[in-house]
Amino acid sequence: MAKENVANVENIDDFILDFLDKRKDRLPITGLHVNGLFPTTYSEKKVLLAGGFYDHVCIRDTYIYNTESQSFVKGPDLPSSRKDTALCYLEGKNAVLSSGGHNMHFQAIGYEATNACYIYSSEFENFKECGKMLYPRSGHRAVHLRGDNVFMHGGCNGKDAPYGLFEIFNTTYGSSRAVDALHCTRRYLHGAAMLNDGRIFLCGGRYARRGSHNMASNLTDLYDPCSGTFTLGPYMPSYMEYATATMLTNGDVLVVGQVGSFLFDYRMMQFRSGPDLTKRRKRHFTAKLPDEKVMIGGGDALHSKTYEIYNERTQKFETTPSPEMPDNLYDYTAACLF
Numbered sequence: 001m002a003k004e005n006v007a008n009v010e011n012i013d014d015f016i017l018d019f020l021d022k023r024k025d026r027l028p029i030t031g032l033h034v035n036g037l038f039p040t041t042y043s044e045k046k047v048l049l050a051g052g053f054y055d056h057v058c059i060r061d062t063y064i065y066n067t068e069s070q071s072f073v074k075g076p077d078l079p080s081s082r083k084d085t086a087l088c089y090l091e092g093k094n095a096v097l098s099s100g101g102h103n104m105h106f107q108a109i110g111y112e113a114t115n116a117c118y119i120y121s122s123e124f125e126n127f128k129e130c131g132k133m134l135y136p137r138s139g140h141r142a143v144h145l146r147g148d149n150v151f152m153h154g155g156c157n158g159k160d161a162p163y164g165l166f167e168i169f170n171t172t173y174g175s176s177r178a179v180d181a182l183h184c185t186r187r188y189l190h191g192a193a194m195l196n197d198g199r200i201f202l203c204g205g206r207y208a209r210r211g212s213h214n215m216a217s218n219l220t221d222l223y224d225p226c227s228g229t230f231t232l233g234p235y236m237p238s239y240m241e242y243a244t245a246t247m248l249t250n251g252d253v254l255v256v257g258q259v260g261s262f263l264f265d266y267r268m269m270q271f272r273s274g275p276d277l278t279k280r281r282k283r284h285f286t287a288k289l290p291d292e293k294v295m296i297g298g299g300d301a302l303h304s305k306t307y308e309i310y311n312e313r314t315q316k317f318e319t320t321p322s323p324e325m326p327d328n329l330y331d332y333t334a335a336c337l338f
Contacts, residue, residue, distance in 0.1 A: 131174020191245030204243030216241035258282035
């Protein structure tokens with residue numbers, strides 16, 4: 001079936017519901033970027049892995065992981081070599097937004113981040129230019145709000161100085177507007193996830209209140225897109241400078257980092273201990289999969305070719321029959337389900 005262009009459709013919700021009804025290969029996913037305002041979407045059961053750090057240099061390689069066959073194939077190259085880029089699944093468009101990141105040699109003293117954005121579409125199987133953010137960002141997080149809007153949060157430009165500036169990027173116009181909201185913590189290399197009540201949960205990472213950049217964080221924040229305000233959340237049980245946050249089907253958030261894993265219950269506003277990982281990871285990636293599973297992989301040089309699967313039903317991390325990825329992918333290689 002030929003894919004239709006949704007860019008000019010006035011009522012996007014009705015269009016998507018009708019589009020999903022026509023698809024024979026759709027797979028409804030619950031708990032993935034659900035905010036109560038956007039219908040659940042289908043998935044082609046694949047994960048896109050892009051960029052990262054290998055042998056002291058940034059790479060432009062991408063790989064596509066098929067969740068059914070548990071196999072990897074080489075994907076199209078990124079437009080430029082980069083690491084600490086943010087990938088965001090655009091629900092309802094079967095596309096992934098790649099934003100920011102930087103290119104640097106391991107021994108370089110400083111670096112310059114980019115504000116360039118690209119769209120990866122399964123229709124074209126390639127990356128296409130999609131405008132620019134207001135600020136160059138690296139180590140930031142991007143969260144899809146609804147329609148064409150993506151919330152760009154945190155990150156830094158050069159010398160690891162984190163931003164206290166945030167923006168809403170529009171994928172149709174390829175431009176951003178600044179977010180005018182008071183925020184207590186500048187952070188990067190942190191976890192971010194959309195909760196079922198529509199708020200964005202931010203946790204861990206590296207932070208600075210007065211320009212300091214080399215401190216691990218145990219702080220959490222909640223951003224409400226409706227009111228445009230931030231509120232301070234509960235403290236994490238441990239400091240976690242390399243954190244990923246993944247929304248689970250039951251509404252909890254799985255937080256994974258170098259100290260292990262935690263589960264955050266936003267209804268009770270509290271953390272509890274998570275299951276034991278098969279390997280301790282940092283500078284890793286996570287991606288929500290079908291069938292109530294989460295993929296966790298990569299990391300530092302010791303674990304950069306391995307991955308494991310978290311099973312929500314058993315509440316355990318499981319090794320895979322083929323635990324190795326095709327390349328040493330670490331230092332925040334990103335992943336998105338599409």
